[in-house]
Amino acid sequence: MPELKEKVCPLSEAASLIKDGARIHIGGFSVHNHPMAFVYELIRRGVKDLTLVGHVSSNEVDILVGAGCVKKVEISYVGLEEHGLAPNYRRAVERGQIELEEYSEPVAFERFACSSRGQSFFTTQEMLGTDIPKYNPKIKEMISPYNGQKYNLVPAADPDWVILHAPMGDKYGNVLFFERKQLPEQLDVTAGQSCDKVIVTVEQIISRDRVMGLSHLNILPRFRTTAIVEAPYGAHPSSCIKLYDQDREHMGMYARMSRAPEGFKEYLDKYVYGVKSHMEYLNLIGIETLLKLRVVGGTLA
């Protein structure tokens, strides 16, 4: 019997798939479930001119923008929740250094669902009257031939690549999510179904046997994935819902240091350029900190 193709690879190899100018979606929502280990690797590789197509973003977009990797952002929100505005994003937009394409939040979600259905656009009334369509030429207007009402037309997200962080998977690229999914996890699943090229970092690579016994959790089966990478605590300092919490102290420090470009540079030098690998990063953060973030029993929630 021919052998299954293994899709497991080192972080650096997976990150090398993303070329300058790529149109990518980075998974997660707000301060949760971002594939941060992958993001840091992109920065270390010096990738340029990315278009980030997303919905509700936080430190993952902020740090890529600050590191000069981004040309354009398609988004509904970039902020750090309790830690305030996203400092690098704010600076770059105020200086006109990045291009924006904005949508309201549910519309930004729906763009991925639209791609997952193989459709090119959808209609909505929720942005009518706002200034969003005025500054976003992708949004069109039409009168419904069915009820005579006005609607906006919104294009599908159609990313070239989707990069997610998930709890577990196998070396063949099956990706397992927990049974009860919160919005961030649901959005990740939809994004994983919206694109032909999906890279997933997981907390743990598990055996194929185990996957066969947990098939109900195998929501992104291997035909959907291009590469899978083991990256424990790979979402730090964002959370990986049910496994560990957002590192609020670290995120607060990131927000404070990033207020000035010099402070941000110091942060990058220490936590991104100053380490060669994800393991070195975890050593820098320290086992005590990482263990405090664990949510034992979180998988039962």
Added chain:
Amino acid sequence: MSLKYTAYEAMAVAICHELNDRENWFIGLATGDATIQILSRVPIVGMCLAQLTHAPNSFMAVAGWLMNPVVNEIPTTMESEFGTALQFWRCESRATAYLAARGECDVGFGSAAQIDKYGNCNIVCIGNYYRPKIRLIGPINQPGHFSLFKREFIIVDHEKRNFVDKVDFVSGVGYLDGPGAREKAGLPRGGPCLILTDKCIFDFDPEAKLVRLRSIHPGVTLQDVIANTGYTHDWVPDKVSETLPPTDEELRLIREVIDPRAVLIPR
């Protein structure tokens, strides 16, 4: 003698008085701790008080997805919309979709850096869109609050710069440029119904659609409100009434039943 109360308690009670039975209420994500206080923690107390006093058949969606949580068991300070602690918060239902598309949501709570004289709200940018003086968070779910929900309560710290004649960017659609404008824009329903601050309550003239002062909180002077409000139209009525202050029973419910650990409202 009546009990003393804080501005946040008075705001929670004011919210409670505006809510009706058999309604669905919605609060989502907020940015920055000061905003989380007025946009998450205070409204949760107001909604819970309404459920205990006159609105038992209502639903509150906290963080957009926790329906009717057991408020006095709150496990966090609402610092994030999806912290793991929130997953263990006991509640009646976990809504998995936004309560909006078909008008299921009666009331939303929102805030803004700018609110103009027609109630249009801005959380996108201050200044020119392409080279803003201050870039803010982006529209997030504010458009839907003002277009798909039935009514929106705007809650904001009372600072002069928040009240402008015209917003720099419309992310939440108030009455745009006056009567008939929402209908012309094609909005299916909804819009702002009041602005609640730590000093007063504004509402909207039903004909002109302009912001007007409805009531001043006890202990606040009209001069104080005028000095801290940036509107240039005639927004002060001849006779200004006082916001109904919290009763002792309302304060008892807040302090003993709803928020006994003072997690939501500092004492």
